[in-house]
Amino acid sequence: MVEASQGATILIHEATFEDGMAGEAIAKNHSTTKEAIEVGNSAAAYRVILTHFSQRYPKVPVLDEISMHKTCIAFDLMTINLADLHVLPKVIPYLKLLFRTEMLIDNSDDHVVEADL
Numbered sequence: 001m002v003e004a005s006q007g008a009t010i011l012i013h014e015a016t017f018e019d020g021m022a023g024e025a026i027a028k029n030h031s032t033t034k035e036a037i038e039v040g041n042s043a044a045a046y047r048v049i050l051t052h053f054s055q056r057y058p059k060v061p062v063l064d065e066i067s068m069h070k071t072c073i074a075f076d077l078m079t080i081n082l083a084d085l086h087v088l089p090k091v092i093p094y095l096k097l098l099f100r101t102e103m104l105i106d107n108s109d110d111h112v113v114e115a116d117l
Helices: 019-027 033-042 082-098
Strands: 010-014 047-051 071-073 103-106 111-114
Touching: 010 033, 019 033, 033 047, 047 082, 071 082
Parallel strands: 010 047, 047 071
Antiparallel strands: 103 111
16 A cells, blocks of 8 residues: 555545554454554655544544644545645644534543534
């Protein structure tokens, strides 16, 4: 995958599982968020767009500060104007604010659960 996407302007990569679920991702032939971002970094892609998230997890995956500079997330029916690629990573903090009421942290077992709206 890294070789095929070397120097890509956009790498669209599935990120079905959270980072702590690498074993399950391997078993089901999927990737974690971290793995998808690492492919984009290794390929020197300008932007990495993450997609195909499991419904078990928050609408906005957890990204570290370094990853947020070149990564964005996709939604159903999303379109992107190539002229706007430079601003895509800046949208993530606003998406987190937008979806904050749909997510609660269950501190008893550190799982993210959806709130009843």
